[in-house]
Amino acid sequence: MIMDAPxxxxxxxxxxxxxxxxxxxKESTKKNVKAxxxxxxxxxxxxxxxxxxxxxxxxxxxxxxxxTSVCAVDxxxxxxxxxxxxxxxxxxxxxxxxxxxxxxxxxxxxxPIWEGANFHERETYELFGVIxxxxxxxxxxxxxxxxxFYPFRKSYKLRGQE
Numbered sequence: 360m361i362m363d364a365p366x367x368x369x370x371x372x373x374x375x376x377x378x379x380x381x382x383x384x385k386e387s388t389k390k391n392v393k394a395x396x397x398x399x400x401x402x403x404x405x406x407x408x409x410x411x412x413x414x415x416x417x418x419x420x421x422x423x424x425x426x427t428s429v430c431a432v433d434x435x436x437x438x439x440x441x442x443x444x445x446x447x448x449x450x451x452x453x454x455x456x457x458x459x460x461x462x463x464x465x466x467x468x469x470x471p472i473w474e475g476a477n478f479h480e481r482e483t484y485e486l487f488g489v490i491x492x493x494x495x496x497x498x499x500x501x502x503x504x505x506x507x508f509y510p511f512r513k514s515y516k517l518r519g520q521e
Contacts, residue, residue, distance in 0.1 A: 364448040365421050367398040381409045404456040411467040418472050429479035431487040433513045468494035486511035
């Protein structure tokens, strides 16, 4: 059943029903934001094996129309890919995180689901080295193709910082 405008509770319930323990729901850690966004932002995490199917479900069944952003955070031993997905009818945003081990930065591309994720994934690849498997054109946007490093990684040292 496709829902045009699932509520906060319906969104969580349908994801739990479909994915069970493969998706973990979290609460905001920001004290002042919780009251403002109490029913407008859903925080969850999953693994790389589930992310594509979860996003496809969110798009096709729950009518989340836009991948507002796809970015990464480098935690040295892991890189976390963060997806912000929006349903404009309800104003609800879903934030999904996927942790990748430092030595294996592969995750499925969501560009086939939301074409707007294309440049977000390319930028994340360019700056952090995350490889989005199945991306239609995963190449650098801003930095020279000769770069053999990823400038937003914590392992990247600026000149003079060795």
